Amino acid sequence: MRNLKLKAARIEHDMNQEALAQAVGVTRQTIGMIESGNYNPTLNLCIAICDVLGKTLNDLFWSEPSERSK
Amino acid sequence: MMEKTNTTWKERASEKILRTVPHDERISAVNNQGMAYCGMAAFAYVVIRLLYCGIKGAFALPEFVLLMLMAYILLHNARKNGICNLPVIMGKTLNPDKKAVWSRMGLYALDAAIFAACFALIMLLQDHSVAGFLLSFFMGFFMDFVFQMAVKEPVVRKYRKQQEMLDAEENDMT
Numbered sequence: 700m701r702n703l704k705l706k707a708a709r710i711e712h713d714m715n716q717e718a719l720a721q722a723v724g725v726t727r728q729t730i731g732m733i734e735s736g737n738y739n740p741t742l743n744l745c746i747a748i749c750d751v752l753g754k755t756l757n758d759l760f761w762s763e764p765s766e767r768s769k
Numbered sequence: 770m771m772e773k774t775n776t777t778w779k780e781r782a783s784e785k786i787l788r789t790v791p792h793d794e795r796i797s798a799v800n801n802q803g804m805a806y807c808g809m810a811a812f813a814y815v816v817i818r819l820l821y822c823g824i825k826g827a828f829a830l831p832e833f834v835l836l837m838l839m840a841y842i843l844l845h846n847a848r849k850n851g852i853c854n855l856p857v858i859m860g861k862t863l864n865p866d867k868k869a870v871w872s873r874m875g876l877y878a879l880d881a882a883i884f885a886a887c888f889a890l891i892m893l894l895q896d897h898s899v900a901g902f903l904l905s906f907f908m909g910f911f912m913d914f915v916f917q918m919a920v921k922e923p924v925v926r927k928y929r930k931q932q933e934m935l936d937a938e939e940n941d942m943t
Contacts, residue, residue, distance in 0.1 A: 727932075738851075
């Protein structure tokens with residue numbers, strides 16, 4: 700499932716994938732794969748991303764079960 | 770009469786195993802790590818055996834094939850999971866830019882020169898002839914240069930393609 704919330708938060712912070720990747724200590728490919736829904740990040744990485752973007756886990760990684768099945 | 774189910778034999782077998790053997794994501798991660806350690810031990814064994822056979826003057830073909838197979842499995846797994854890193858030569862990451870082809874060639878040549886020098890030195894110790902040394906150097910240089918080009922240029926092209934794809938979807942909210 701694509702993570703548009705993360706992408707929106709990143710753009711809102713005026714960050715590109717490379718900058719976010721560097722801030723949380725991963726590669727740009729990993730951020731790209733999280734956004735496109737091809738990789739499930741660990742809880743630690745989720746928290747690091749939330750810290751950088753000033754959001755909560757709910758804001759970026761929670762979706763209603765009805766949305767998840769889409 | 771037995772009711773026919775739509776599950777495949779794999780699903781049925783997996784369900785049966787999961788019912789009997791405790792299994793969760795933590796256990797799975799620990800098992801995967803354990804398998805990786807086994808792989809490392811096997812890799813160390815193969816390398817030591819190859820070196821041992823090399824010193825003794827023999828060629829361990831099964832071990833060599835196994836080493837190649839290990840390299841292939843690692844590469845295939847990385848490719849399957851979308852990992853594409855730029856190759857590094859002598860501590861320098863290759864520049865993936867299309868225009869930087871000559872800088873990449875320079876690094877391939879540097880790598881080939883070092884390989885050729887080592888190869889030629891070994892030949893010199895065995896052969897004791899300057900002509901043999903020069904021949905080994907040029908042969909080693911040519912072989913390694915072609916090998917570097919054949920292996921690393923496709924990786925650079927793949928990396929460039931992946932970056933272009935990431936660029937295209939970076940700010941795409943549709």
